[in-house]
Amino acid sequence: MSVKQPYLSGFGSEFSSEDPRRPGALPVGQNSPQRCPYGLYAEQLSGSAFTAPRTENKRSWLYRIRPSVVHQPFKKIDIAKYLTHNWDEVEPDPNQSRWLPFDIPPADQKVDFVRGLHTVCGAGDPRARHGLAIHVYLCNTSMDKSAFYSNDGDLLIVPQQGNLKITTEFGIMKICPNEIAVIQLGMRFAVEVEGPSRGYILEVFDGHFKLPDLGPIGANGLANPRDFLTPVACYQDEDVPGFKIINKYQGALFEAVQNHSPFDVVAWHGNYVPYKYDLSNFMVINSVSFDHCDPSIFTVLTCPSTKPGVAIADFVIFPPRWSVQENTFRPPYYHRNCMSEFMGLILGSYEAKEDGFLAGGASLHSMMTPHGPDSQCFDAASNATLVPQKIAVGTQAFMFESSLSMAITRWGLQTCQKRDAKYYECWQKLPKLFSDNIQV
Ligand SMILES: O=C(O)Cc1cc(O)ccc1O
């Protein structure tokens, strides 16, 4: 029987955690005692400028067996051929894009989480701390004697197939499809898988994810803070010759060897932490009268830009819910958006496209590229009897919506061979319905 993983609940809270094997490991009343309990080293991990206002200030103090600086020099490695921040590999393409499910490597090719990283699209530059990258991970093997961190951005991980055991410096998180994990800039982690595994990653270079403001919704609703879970301290005291720390730095991978596990944090405290969230806890708000609300009502997390109300990227879901609007075309409307919309499917199907948009696949509707329901969906929804209906049951589609204009990589456009060249056809049968009669 599996033991339930312990977690601390809350979003953006000041947490503290001590591995029960070493009571008293967390210094009391100060961060840097002259000598830390148990001979631990104190190390601060800063997630914001020291001088950031209190509301934005993020840091944690880690009490560890060895400080992170004990490692050999970083050397460039080329183990993830399709991980890139080069947005100029291919000509820009404003077309609607859709991808069939990305292939997971076959069992005879052992690929771990880092080797399995493939960048689909993105914009901006981590050197300027502005932009985002959207990757998929396609793997079948657990990371061994290695840990990964991104020097470029925060990683929001959305598993689609396969459970993940994520060992972090702060403790262990287990996530399954329909849960997400956020590992923030600089946090080291290792991913263990149970078999063929696939998922999506949103990496934001600007800053950190927040819960959206609720405005007139009030104090409760959407993703509630208590449902975000942070792991508890759980250290490994292991000498591991040749342990590799893999760093994604300015879009390239580097490796530094050390002879011990980096997961040696015995106690920690702070508000800069990794966390997970179960999407089934999302409290859905929607129209109970008429018309289709903008999908911003489904925002789980947002990484804001410096422009008020404009996101570098929002993480939006389309959860199971009741649809009750009267005299309304209920599916998504036809639209052109000044934001870029990357969508993925975790489970089941998506209402605006019952066919062709499949779990493990994706779509990208770039800035101002027209899109909306396919002709089959339009026809059905225009003629449906509008009774209350539970929709999206057993499904979970999501969107990474960005104010940046993203470029598709060469892998996304060509190498993956999953891009559906016939996607545009799904709208071509939309008929001209215009008539001389006011009543049609
Ligand atoms: O394009 C999409 O399918 C995503 C989407 C959904 C919705 O309900 C309204 C707008 C929108 O962009």
Ligand SMILES: [Fe+2]
């Ligand atoms: Fe859209």
